[in-house]
Amino acid sequence: xxxxxxxxxxxxxxxxxxxxxxxxxxxxxxxxxxxxxxxxxxxxxxxxxxxxxxxxxxxxxxxxxxxxxxxxxxxxxxxxxxxxxxxxxxxxxxxxxxxxxxxxxxxxxxxxxxxxxxxxxxxxxxxxxxxxxxxxxxxxxxxxxxxxxxxxxxxxxxxxxxxxxxxxxxxxxxxxxxxxxxxxxxxxxxxxxxxxxxxxxxxxxxxxxx
Amino acid sequence: xxxxxxxxxxxxxxxxxxxxxxxxxxxxxxxxxxxxxxxxxxxxxxxxxxxxxxxxxxxxxxxxxxxxxxxxxxxxxxxxxxxxxxxxxxxxxxxxxxxxxxxxxxxxxxxxxxxxxxxxxxxxxxxxxxxxxxxxxxxxxxxxxxxxxxxxxxxxxxxxxxxxxxxxxxxxxxxxxxxxxxxxxxxxxxxxxxxxxxxxxxxxxxxxxx
DNA sequence: GGTTTTATCTTGACGTTGTCAATATTATAG
DNA sequence: CTATAATATTGACAACGTCAAGATAAAACC
Numbered sequence: 102x103x104x105x106x107x108x109x110x111x112x113x114x115x116x117x118x119x120x121x122x123x124x125x126x127x128x129x130x131x132x133x134x135x136x137x138x139x140x141x142x143x144x145x146x147x148x149x150x151x152x153x154x155x156x157x158x159x160x161x162x163x164x165x166x167x168x169x170x171x172x173x174x175x176x177x178x179x180x181x182x183x184x185x186x187x188x189x190x191x192x193x194x195x196x197x198x199x200x201x202x203x204x205x206x207x208x209x210x211x212x213x214x215x216x217x218x219x220x221x222x223x224x225x226x227x228x229x230x231x232x233x234x235x236x237x238x239x240x241x242x243x244x245x246x247x248x249x250x251x252x253x254x255x256x257x258x259x260x261x262x263x264x265x266x267x268x269x270x271x272x273x274x275x276x277x278x279x280x281x282x283x284x285x286x287x288x289x290x291x292x293x294x295x296x297x298x299x300x301x302x303x304x305x306x307x308x309x310x311x
Numbered sequence: 312x313x314x315x316x317x318x319x320x321x322x323x324x325x326x327x328x329x330x331x332x333x334x335x336x337x338x339x340x341x342x343x344x345x346x347x348x349x350x351x352x353x354x355x356x357x358x359x360x361x362x363x364x365x366x367x368x369x370x371x372x373x374x375x376x377x378x379x380x381x382x383x384x385x386x387x388x389x390x391x392x393x394x395x396x397x398x399x400x401x402x403x404x405x406x407x408x409x410x411x412x413x414x415x416x417x418x419x420x421x422x423x424x425x426x427x428x429x430x431x432x433x434x435x436x437x438x439x440x441x442x443x444x445x446x447x448x449x450x451x452x453x454x455x456x457x458x459x460x461x462x463x464x465x466x467x468x469x470x471x472x473x474x475x476x477x478x479x480x481x482x483x484x485x486x487x488x489x490x491x492x493x494x495x496x497x498x499x500x501x502x503x504x505x506x507x508x509x510x511x512x513x514x515x516x517x518x519x520x521x
Numbered sequence: 522g523g524t525t526t527t528a529t530c531t532t533g534a535c536g537t538t539g540t541c542a543a544t545a546t547t548a549t550a551g
Numbered sequence: 552c553t554a555t556a557a558t559a560t561t562g563a564c565a566a567c568g569t570c571a572a573g574a575t576a577a578a579a580c581c
């Protein structure tokens with residue numbers, strides 16, 4: 102019950118959504134407290150009754166990014182309950198698609214701006230949720246013999262690092278994926294995922310999702 | 312011959328260095344054109360004769376980040392000329408150490424701020440240099456039988472993605488490396504690198520550099 | 522139900538920022 | 552040695568984050 106209805110009614114979430122929309126329309130540079138307030142139809146100081154700081158608003162937007170990733174990860178597991186291999190592939194592409202469709206929100210989510218993550222427990226909690234789901238999938242893949250029997254935490258960190266780095270480098274200025282022109286980005290992501298499988302580097306294990 | 316000596320003499324590079332120092336002292340949020348100018352001992356508008364924009368200064372700082380990584384990569388290859396395995400390990404740790412010691416510069420380098428990379432040819436060129444060196448190392452590792460005989464460009468992208476993602480997640484709010492407490496960060500990086508070797512997941516292939 | 526309290530929002534102000542325009546200064550070219 | 556172009560300063564402006572003071576409306580209390 103964070104969202105009491107006083108004058109405006111649920112202004113807090115309205116501001117968060119306005120912020121996410123501004124990120125989509127104008128990018129990270131266009132995000133300002135005053136513009137968010139204007140978009141929500143309130144005065145330039147109204148946000149201060151819901152966020153102590155600009156940082157706090159950014160942290161809330163970041164939290165929503167984690168929530169979106171987390172919820173999609175849960176959905177993927179439900180959808181492909183008996184196919185951990187498919188879960189991993191879908192998860193990786195979901196990650197990439199999120200970044201492609203909302204690059205500014207993706208960037209903000211991964212704390213380009215938030216310095217003291219500890220000051221925002223809701224953010225930490227949602228990030229933990231995301232990690233927990235990822236570990237479930239990696240664990241299931243190990244059980245199915247698709248991934249090595251390494252410590253599941255370490256393997257989850259490695260795979261997430263690879264997918265996150267791949268995605269970050271891709272949206273942060275087409276750094277090379279396009280410059281090298283070695284392969285389409287989707288295929289490169291599959292290739293990267295394949296590095297973590299038990300077998301050789303051929304693309305048989307993780308075909309592209311249709 | 313970019314650096315003519317008129318009134319100040321080499322103000323351009325002075326401003327870039329001042330910017331890097333501010334990043335080290337105050338972080339990304341503390342970087343402003345006016346503060347950079349003040350640090351260089353010039354008026355608040357002097358930078359506009361060397362950078363069209365704040366973005367242009369950021370692009371120059373980013374370029375310096377790429378240059379630093381590139382030069383260290385060249386040095387590593389010279390130092391361990393006959394040991395491609397060692398080159399790869401040292402390169403990965405050099406990357407991580409750079410981010411650890413200058414997190415704000417690392418973040419700025421990877422374009423948290425620069426939107427139109429194409430508008431800054433020097434930046435693109437230095438990034439290309441970095442990629443070229445990385446590909447050399449990966450190619451040497453393949454020749455030595457340490458890495459799979461996959462297309463070298465794709466493999467370089469995958470490995471860079473893993474190291475970059477690992478490093479980014481680590482400095483962007485200790486996202487999990489510390490939260491999971493699965494292993495010290497250095498060991499986790501080695502583990503991640505090991506995923507790309509030809510053999511199994513045991514840590515024999517890439518021991519920690521002393 | 523009327524009053525008090527408290528949460529929410531507005532208005533106004535201040536210093537800082539990025540950037541433009543106008544002006545001054547100095548190095549280089551002729 | 553002058554003229555010109557490159558370099559730097561000063562001043563201004565709107566937008567920004569944030570603080571302070573006041574207004575408004577919901578909630579709590581009797």
